[in-house]
Amino acid sequence: MSYTRRDFLKATLGASTMLSFASDAPNFLVRAATAGAARTDDRDTVLVVVQMSGGNDGLNTVVPYADDEYGRNRPTLALKGKDVLKIDSYLGFHPRMEAFSRLYEEGHLSILHGVGYPNSDRSHDGAMRDWHTAEPDDPDCQTGWLGRAADNVWHTNQKDTPTVFVGPIVQPFGLRAEHVIIPSIKSLDDLILDSEPAEFQQDRAVDKNDELLRFVRECRARAGVHSRRIEAVTKATGGADYPAFRLAGTLRTVAQLIRADVGIRVFFTELGGGGIGGFDNHANQLGNHCSLLNHLSESLAAFVDDLKKDKQLDRVLLMTISEFGRTVKENGRRGTGHGVSAPIFLAGGKLKGGRVGSHPSLTDLDNGAMKFHTDFRRVYATVLDRWLGFESRPVLGRQYKPLEILNV
Amino acid sequence: MVGQTEKQPDPRWAWAAYEPDADRPWNLARAGHLYRRAAFGASWEQLQQALSDGPQLTIDKLLQPKAEAAQFDRTYDEYETATGSVDQLRAWWLRRMILTPHPLQEKMTLFWHSHFATNAAKVKNARLMQQHVGLLRSQALGSFRILLESISQDPAVLIWVGAEANRKARPNENLARALMETFTLGPDHCTDDDIRGASRAFTGWFLLRSKLRYISREHDNGEKQILGRKGNFARDDVTRIMLEEPATSRRLVRKLYSWLISETAGPDEALISPLAESFATDYDVLKLVETMLRSNLLFSAAAYRRRIKSPAEFAVGIVRALEGSASTTQLATDLADLGQDLYHPPTVKGWAGGQHWINSTAMVARQNLASALLRGSGPYGNKLNPWAVAQKHGCATPESARRFLLDLFLQGGLDSVAHDALTKTIRQQDEDLEGRTRSLAHAIVTLAEFHLA
Numbered sequence: 071m072s073y074t075r076r077d078f079l080k081a082t083l084g085a086s087t088m089l090s091f092a093s094d095a096p097n098f099l100v101r102a103a104t105a106g107a108a109r110t111d112d113r114d115t116v117l118v119v120v121q122m123s124g125g126n127d128g129l130n131t132v133v134p135y136a137d138d139e140y141g142r143n144r145p146t147l148a149l150k151g152k153d154v155l156k157i158d159s160y161l162g163f164h165p166r167m168e169a170f171s172r173l174y175e176e177g178h179l180s181i182l183h184g185v186g187y188p189n190s191d192r193s194h195d196g197a198m199r200d201w202h203t204a205e206p207d208d209p210d211c212q213t214g215w216l217g218r219a220a221d222n223v224w225h226t227n228q229k230d231t232p233t234v235f236v237g238p239i240v241q242p243f244g245l246r247a248e249h250v251i252i253p254s255i256k257s258l259d260d261l262i263l264d265s266e267p268a269e270f271q272q273d274r275a276v277d278k279n280d281e282l283l284r285f286v287r288e289c290r291a292r293a294g295v296h297s298r299r300i301e302a303v304t305k306a307t308g309g310a311d312y313p314a315f316r317l318a319g320t321l322r323t324v325a326q327l328i329r330a331d332v333g334i335r336v337f338f339t340e341l342g343g344g345g346i347g348g349f350d351n352h353a354n355q356l357g358n359h360c361s362l363l364n365h366l367s368e369s370l371a372a373f374v375d376d377l378k379k380d381k382q383l384d385r386v387l388l389m390t391i392s393e394f395g396r397t398v399k400e401n402g403r404r405g406t407g408h409g410v411s412a413p414i415f416l417a418g419g420k421l422k423g424g425r426v427g428s429h430p431s432l433t434d435l436d437n438g439a440m441k442f443h444t445d446f447r448r449v450y451a452t453v454l455d456r457w458l459g460f461e462s463r464p465v466l467g468r469q470y471k472p473l474e475i476l477n478v
Numbered sequence: 479m480v481g482q483t484e485k486q487p488d489p490r491w492a493w494a495a496y497e498p499d500a501d502r503p504w505n506l507a508r509a510g511h512l513y514r515r516a517a518f519g520a521s522w523e524q525l526q527q528a529l530s531d532g533p534q535l536t537i538d539k540l541l542q543p544k545a546e547a548a549q550f551d552r553t554y555d556e557y558e559t560a561t562g563s564v565d566q567l568r569a570w571w572l573r574r575m576i577l578t579p580h581p582l583q584e585k586m587t588l589f590w591h592s593h594f595a596t597n598a599a600k601v602k603n604a605r606l607m608q609q610h611v612g613l614l615r616s617q618a619l620g621s622f623r624i625l626l627e628s629i630s631q632d633p634a635v636l637i638w639v640g641a642e643a644n645r646k647a648r649p650n651e652n653l654a655r656a657l658m659e660t661f662t663l664g665p666d667h668c669t670d671d672d673i674r675g676a677s678r679a680f681t682g683w684f685l686l687r688s689k690l691r692y693i694s695r696e697h698d699n700g701e702k703q704i705l706g707r708k709g710n711f712a713r714d715d716v717t718r719i720m721l722e723e724p725a726t727s728r729r730l731v732r733k734l735y736s737w738l739i740s741e742t743a744g745p746d747e748a749l750i751s752p753l754a755e756s757f758a759t760d761y762d763v764l765k766l767v768e769t770m771l772r773s774n775l776l777f778s779a780a781a782y783r784r785r786i787k788s789p790a791e792f793a794v795g796i797v798r799a800l801e802g803s804a805s806t807t808q809l810a811t812d813l814a815d816l817g818q819d820l821y822h823p824p825t826v827k828g829w830a831g832g833q834h835w836i837n838s839t840a841m842v843a844r845q846n847l848a849s850a851l852l853r854g855s856g857p858y859g860n861k862l863n864p865w866a867v868a869q870k871h872g873c874a875t876p877e878s879a880r881r882f883l884l885d886l887f888l889q890g891g892l893d894s895v896a897h898d899a900l901t902k903t904i905r906q907q908d909e910d911l912e913g914r915t916r917s918l919a920h921a922i923v924t925l926a927e928f929h930l931a
Contacts, residue, residue, distance in 0.1 A: 212825040212826060224834070251834060251840065253843070261842055274896065282784060283926055286786065289836050289840075290841050297842055332838070
């Protein structure tokens, strides 16, 4: 995998940029030499989280069109069997998710049904906070799960940034760390040096007792190398086409950073605006939800296609999260209320594919909403342990049983 | 932190006052070092004044502010009181750091802000946050006892840790836990039972409409046990007991050691003990800070450039050295992007700092911030002009400006490779002298050495 990637970099960035690599050992070698305590190996896989803010209506995303209860509960919102993009004789994707349907066929998309957690208070702030902290029982928890993961893999010689937020909104709480600083990237310009001062042609001697100076110098040198690589990637042509959606733009930035290979392992992105709104459709849901799902589906597909074209897809796993699903029954305003469980979507090159778990019952409900059968922390544990190689137990406080969803 | 293999010095020598001699002369490097630790760097006049004053008088002046400091604080207190937003509070604080006649007080306020770390995003009340940081400032060089007692009843702190209600039937452990594990003893010196005992002592205190109220029927009058002591304890007993515990003064001295002396080597107990024992007798912060600032240790190789500047120290240091100003609204946002969002420390444990401040991404952001500050146009405007400052202090040629800026920002210690690169920068002919001096200043403040304090 590494060979292919360096090959690609050489082809895209040209020989002059490759020269600058010489002064800087490849990331994976450095990582192998300096691996942190909580890392189980030196893999270079990447996780991309897409937060769907507002509470996505899973029932109109992956539609049980053949279930009589579905039509009965949703007189105006129900999508028709003839319109949905069929997965099987019971389920189909929302009609405007053609791209998801294709990714699913290609094995690059998995659906995890019925994900949630016990005792959600079904408020946006409370539930989103629970998904961010992964500590629903501790309302005063001050760190997010990805923040803790970044803290746990930090080591004293770490010169790269392992985790970033990409997007225009306030950094989501899931990235709140105790020690590590997780940057918010609005555009690639944030990672490119305005001007490169004082080039040093020779190695500069450092007193062997002065580890601190050596560390800062190495970070400085690396900043120059990374900046040049990112600049080269932005100038490279021939990338895939992305639609003009905001999330597509964000994921394009993520793909460029994956290509530049600057050591970022976790990207957090967002669709819906961060606050209330977005997927929170209490009234006249149909049109707004439709355009959001189309936005999501087209953006993700462009990202997957882009990475696949560059043979990068095998090192990338994308996961969607949302604070809750919605009520089965529509309300009197052609909308839905806050629910419990919803599906999680995974996209990438190393998925087992297909559907995971059964679709929750539309009649055995928890206060009007479909029950969950898979705790979201099992999904987190799976991506931490099995995908990133970050030990999940210290992050989640206990060992959750991983799901068999990845081909690794 | 990176481990340094330095021999631990003799404590008596370490904490005795530094007196210049032939081996350790009072020079520009030591004056600059002192100003990086006790302030946010120095201007050229301050460095020259320090050279002529000698270390003792320079430290006297840093410890005891000029008369105008009180008026400065009153003025800024009024500005802040009139402010309705935390964004503006952040900007006012940075303005204080840049302009204050008493920088050590702001440096120590920042220390306490990270120690009693309280985050405005949860408090959601600019007035309470202003009072909170005002409290930290009022005792920044005062009494840790008063500081701790005030913090234990500070509305902002109670909201932040989630201790607005302390009922007899359901004692709230949040305040007791923050107080014992983070603000005083540290997690290794108390048990969950101690925390439960202390939380019962806090019962009866409620925060109602941002005001602290005591409801006596909600106070648990039973006997409590805290750290081996038994009694019908109330709130003030808890802070008293914390201050009686030797772990508290040891922990505070260690923390201040890494703030003022060195982040790299964990000091051994013998070095900490004399200061901790003395601090425990009066909890006089000024005295403790004074001992450290005057010490042989501070002026030894074991302390020289053994800290990484926080983003605020980095940026404010550039502005103060160049005798200018900066849009602090913009600066507050840029510092937040670098991980130091004033009024928003990440957790109750404050900023971890040290090597956590720096990685390749942070270095790009620091270099771009320095570039924006020094460019003479853009969001920071033209408030810093290195060439004008160099001329003001007698430089007439590019070469003299190069030497001047190196002395101003770094006070020596650079190798010939760095010197050659900087000489090339100032000799570039494609820019006018003002532009070249801007490039040179940028080249200097982005050297690894400048990121160290």
